Amino acid sequence: MEKLTIKQRMAFVLKKYGYYFLLGVLLLGLIITIVAVSVSGKQVDESDSSVPTNSAVTPFMPVANASVYKGYYGDSLCFNETLNQWETHKAIDFQVATGSKVFAILDGTVKDIYTNILEGTVVVVEHTDGLISSYGSLDEGVLVSVGDKVSRGDELGMVSASATSETSAGAHLHFAMLEDGEKIDPSAYLNISNK
Numbered sequence: 001m002e003k004l005t006i007k008q009r010m011a012f013v014l015k016k017y018g019y020y021f022l023l024g025v026l027l028l029g030l031i032i033t034i035v036a037v038s039v040s041g042k043q044v045d046e047s048d049s050s051v052p053t054n055s056a057v058t059p060f061m062p063v064a065n066a067s068v069y070k071g072y073y074g075d076s077l078c079f080n081e082t083l084n085q086w087e088t089h090k091a092i093d094f095q096v097a098t099g100s101k102v103f104a105i106l107d108g109t110v111k112d113i114y115t116n117i118l119e120g121t122v123v124v125v126e127h128t129d130g131l132i133s134s135y136g137s138l139d140e141g142v143l144v145s146v147g148d149k150v151s152r153g154d155e156l157g158m159v160s161a162s163a164t165s166e167t168s169a170g171a172h173l174h175f176a177m178l179e180d181g182e183k184i185d186p187s188a189y190l191n192i193s194n195k
Contacts, residue, residue: 060105060153061190062135063173066094068192070169072185090183091136091176092192098171100159102135104150105189113146119174120162125150130181136174137163 004012070093077086108127115121121138135156142157144150161171177186 060103062105062133062175063094063096063100063102063159066096066100066173069093069095069172070166072187074183074185091134091174092186092190093166093169094173094175095169096159096171096173098158098160099139100171100173102138102156102159102173104152104154104156105133106131106152108133108150110144110146110148110150110156113142113144115140115162118163120160121157122174123156125156130179132178133186134174134176134178136176137161137166137169137172 070089072092073089102123104125106125106127108125110123111126111132112124113122119136121140121142122134122136123138123142123144124132124134126132137160138157139160139162144154144156150156159171159173161169163169163172163174166172166174175186177184177189
C-alpha cells in the first residue's frame with residue numbers, strides 16, 4: 001500500500017470532514033455575533049443626559065390632557081415665534097387650557113417659587129438623587145409655599161399664559177428638569193415623544 005503525502009492526507013480529511021468544519025466555523029461566528037449585539041444593546045452611554053440614572057422612578061405626568069407644543073432642543077436650535085429668534089429649548093411645553101391643574105411628578109420639597117416677566121410664575125421642586133423639576137408659566141395663585149413637602153400627584157397650581165417669552169404658545173406648562181445641576185430632557189422620565 002502506498003504511503004500518502006501530507007497534502008493528500010489533508011485533502012482527504014477536508015473532503016470527508018470539510019462540511020462539518022465549515023458548519024462549525026459558521027456556528028461559532030453566529031454565536032459571537034449574537035453575544036456582541038446583546039452586550040452592546042445593554043450598555044448605556046453615561047454621557048447621554050437624556051437617560052435617567054434612577055430607573056426606579058415612575059413619575060406622574062405634570063398636566064393632564066395636554067399636547068406637546070414644543071419639545072426639548074438641548075443640542076439643536078428651534079425657532080421661538082414670540083421672540084423671533086432661534087434658540088435652544090431645554091424644557092417641554094405642554095399646551096393645555098388655561099386653569100388646568102399642574103401636578104408634582106415625584107415626591108419632593110418645594111425649593112423655590114418666583115415670578116419674572118419671561119418665565120411667568122415658576123414652582124421648583126427638589127427630589128432625591130439630585131433631581132429637580134420646574135413648572136413654569138403658572139398662574140400667580142400657586143397652591144404651595146417654599147419648604148412644603150409634596151407627594152407625587154399633588155396639585156401645585158394652574159396653567160396660565162404668564163410666560164411672556166412664549167406668548168405664541170398661549171396657555172401652556174413650561175416643564176423643565178435638572179439632574180445634578182444640568183438641564184435634561186424630561187421626556188426620558190415621562191416616557192413621551194417630545195418633538
